[in-house]
Amino acid sequence: MGIRVGCVGFDLDMTLIDPRPGMIAAMGQLAEESGYPLDGEYFAANLGPPLDHVLRGFETPEERIPELVTRFREIYPDVVVSRTVALPGAAESLEAVHGLGGTTLVVTGKYEPNAALHVKALAFDVDTLVGDLWATGKAAALTEHGAVAYVGDYTGDMEGARAAGAIALGVATGPCTREQLLAAGADVVLDSLAEFPDWLAASAGGARGPAR
Template sequence: MSGAVGFDLDMTLIDSRPGIRAAYQALTAQTGVHVDADLAVSRLGPPLRREIGEWFPADQVEEAVTTYRKLYAEFAIEPSVPMPGAREALDAVRALGLRVVIVTSKLGRLAHLHLDHLGLVADEVAGDLFASAKGSAILQHGVRWFVGDHEGDMVAARTAGVPGIGVATGPCTTDELKAAGAAYVLPDLTGFPALLREIAVGS
């Protein structure tokens, strides 16, 4: 079987909330600008600039983004952990002869740090993309199904014309993922291998 399965990263394959919380706390300590880290990690998915813009004046956003990304490698990688079923999900993809493609709003180099730290292997990583912008990477890398936890991921799948598989492990509910166009919705990744075998055989 040829092609690939695409995955979002944060709250799909990895629980990055502990590390991102620590990075935001470090950003507050360094800049003196309060960021409610708990609130920020409750709505992961959209681009970093959107979240930073909730806390910093517009003319300070770019500088704050640069500072945050410098802090990220120090504070955010070590505490992050795989989501339940993540390793088995990637194994299931490869068992069918398919490639693993990560398409994330996180910068590619930061995504690679997470994957390397956790021993999660991807064939391709496309970073700094969100919602419809992910669609071009999905098409470019031959992704046949795209898995994500956010409404924006289902928009990405629709944009690319591939089925979206929602996992209700992030900020979006099952109903929200369905409303955004998910072809399938799972509570988490533990049910993904069985679903993939079922839909791959029928494709």
């Protein structure tokens, strides 16, 4: 099945960027300040769910979660952004969409102002950024912008793509395995975004892209 290249959506963490060193440091600082046993290593190895969900997983008192989320967001710009790198093929994938006349959309569960800092710091050519959406909630932005495909590393990304009627394209650069992404509804799973430009060119030419 070929696609007409229009709007293509991308997740951010562990799809376009690797923020793990900074995430470990930021969660460590939050743990030190708050006195709660927040596991930065676990957090960074399982990026995907919203921060409030993560904090509940650490058995943080519910009444403290809003202030901890706010403080993490304050820590984030100085601690995380400078430690973050682009994943292989990220910039080239955005360029490939534009090269075929399409537009790029980043839809992320990350707090949007902090997501925008990454886009700026890494000089990503992104047409539209939407933050604070997770799993099937991402379908609202994908549908609004007419995304024909959505690329992500997490099972929730595949669920969001399918809910929007977009091609669900998994990349095995995050916490989820190829098998998990396929089970969540991925149409195609790539090893990384380094394979995306070729997949896109083949899909725009009438092929589905690499086999699962």
